[in-house]
Amino acid sequence: MFAVYADSFSSDDPLSALRLGERPDPEVPDGWTTVTVKAASLNHHDLWSLRGVGLKEAALPMILGCDAAGHDEDGREVVVHAVVSDPAWSGDETFDPKRSLLSERHQGTFADRVAVPRRNLVPKPASLSFEEAACLPTAWLTAYRMLFTRGGLKPGDSVLVQGAGGGVATALITLARAGGLRVLATSRDEAKRQRALEIGAHEVFESGERLPGKVDAVMETVGRATWSHSIRSLRPGGTLVISGTTSGPHLDDAELSRIFFLQISVVGSTMGTRDELASLVSLLDATGTRPLVDRTLPMEQAADGFAAMAGGDVFGKIVFTR
Ligand SMILES: NC(=O)c1ccc[n+]([C@@H]2O[C@H](COP(=O)([O-])OP(=O)(O)OC[C@H]3O[C@@H](n4cnc5c(N)ncnc54)[C@H](OP(=O)(O)O)[C@@H]3O)[C@@H](O)[C@H]2O)c1
Numbered sequence: 001m002f003a004v005y006a007d008s009f010s011s012d013d014p015l016s017a018l019r020l021g022e023r024p025d026p027e028v029p030d031g032w033t034t035v036t037v038k039a040a041s042l043n044h045h046d047l048w049s050l051r052g053v054g055l056k057e058a059a060l061p062m063i064l065g066c067d068a069a070g071h072d073e074d075g076r077e078v079v080v081h082a083v084v085s086d087p088a089w090s091g092d093e094t095f096d097p098k099r100s101l102l103s104e105r106h107q108g109t110f111a112d113r114v115a116v117p118r119r120n121l122v123p124k125p126a127s128l129s130f131e132e133a134a135c136l137p138t139a140w141l142t143a144y145r146m147l148f149t150r151g152g153l154k155p156g157d158s159v160l161v162q163g164a165g166g167g168v169a170t171a172l173i174t175l176a177r178a179g180g181l182r183v184l185a186t187s188r189d190e191a192k193r194q195r196a197l198e199i200g201a202h203e204v205f206e207s208g209e210r211l212p213g214k215v216d217a218v219m220e221t222v223g224r225a226t227w228s229h230s231i232r233s234l235r236p237g238g239t240l241v242i243s244g245t246t247s248g249p250h251l252d253d254a255e256l257s258r259i260f261f262l263q264i265s266v267v268g269s270t271m272g273t274r275d276e277l278a279s280l281v282s283l284l285d286a287t288g289t290r291p292l293v294d295r296t297l298p299m300e301q302a303a304d305g306f307a308a309m310a311g312g313d314v315f316g317k318i319v320f321t322r
Contacts, residue, residue, distance in 0.1 A: 009052030065109035155180030292316030
């Protein structure tokens with residue numbers, strides 16, 4: 001079958017490790033099933049994989065991609081939950097120490113077919129296109145859990161989203177607005193700031209710009225470049241939720257004094273559960289809220305999508321179709 005995969009790593013030039021071509025059909029263990037992929041979306045995770053972050057050399061060649069929507073073996077339209085937990089695990093899958101994401105230990109979604117545990121399938125409502133549904137399992141699910149589970153935010157609260165252009169960030173802005181929050185966003189780029197307003201931000205700011213007032217919570221995926229500003233933007237007792245460190249995990253100043261003196265909570269968040277994915281799908285079905293798709297490309301042109309993401313030239317999700 002056709003697939004987009006990694007057969008080596010390169011930390012400096014991740015695109016040089018990208019391969020497109022034939023790979024064997026998926027193996028289907030007991031309790032697993034296959035999904036015929038109609039659409040799959042790109043995440044920064046896929047670039048990290050080409051750099052050798054989160055993927056072991058022994059697992060190569062590895063088909064990339066965490067997210068997919070398509071048809072199950074009975075022809076039903078489904079969304080794939082990307083978190084694979086141990087069969088013996090019960091409860092919140094994101095707390096399973098043995099969990100992995102598709103494309104880490106098991107072959108990923110950028111292919112004609114992907115094998116997944118049966119319990120990882122979530123029905124796709126007819127109101128969502130395959131392209132929209134394919135945006136949900138990683139970036140959108142992460143944003144949902146950051147805001148409503150780990151962040152505990154309620155209608156009327158205020159939230160700052162750092163780095164407005166990213167896949168997770170655009171999901172955070174859109175979902176926060178749909179959830180009745182006051183939404184502030186930063187971006188380094190004026191055009192992205194304008195687009196952030198169009199998708200639901202109430203106010204936008206340059207990266208690092210002082211806000212007119214303090215917020216209840218900050219959503220972080222940028223890391224080093226925005227950390228200080230995030231801590232300084234919080235009200236006393238506020239919450240910083242972090243799920244990524246695109247600009248690097250090592251801080252110049254962790255702002256420890258502010259964290260204890262202002263009694264700030266720093267909360268980690270990773271992906272989401274299958275039930276949270278089902279709730280997210282229901283939320284979109286009920287509200288008409290839709291993922292922002294930056295561009296849709298045939299999977300054969302996946303390299304163009306990877307290049308755009310590596311260059312930061314993205315606003316919303318990049319989707320590959322079959
Ligand atoms: N823990 C999890 O479960 C989980 C799930 C999904 C993603 N993640 C992580 O979250 C991060 C974002 O993922 P994504 O797929 O949304 O990636 P992405 O689409 O590439 O977004 C990255 C965004 O970060 C901002 N940014 C990058 N470098 C910056 C810098 N030096 N200064 C200020 N802003 C900067 C940019 O915003 P502007 O250009 O607008 O400034 C950019 O649009 C990644 O690190 C990813 O690994 C984690």
